[in-house]
Amino acid sequence: MPDLSTDFRLPVACPNCGSHRMRVSQVKNPDDKVFCASCRRYVCLYHEAETVLQQGPGSDSEALIEKAANSPSD
Incomplete structure (x- = not known):
């Protein structure tokens, strides 16, 4: 069965393990x-993650990581 979720990177790390890699359903509904x-x-909820992504990364190096990690794969 195919995985029905997609991964993306948030500038804010997981409070539990420190990872920036997050997972959400492919539908990406706000809730x-x-x-x-x-x-x-x-x-968090996806609409909250979208807000964080729209605010952008906190530094130039974080911006480069975000761009590489969140670019669509070919």
């Missing part, structure tokens, strides 16, 4: 739960 891809802890 979908976002989980840490490493420890599977609930982090």
Whole structure:
């Protein structure tokens, strides 16, 4: 069965393990739960994650990481 979720990177780390890699359903409804891809802890709702992504990274190096990690794969 195919995985029905997608991973993305948030500038804010998981409070449990420190990972920036998050997972959400492929549908990406605003009320979908976002989980840490490493420890599977609930982090926030997708609309909250979108707000964080829109605010942007806190530094130039974080911006480069965000761009690489969140670019669509070919």
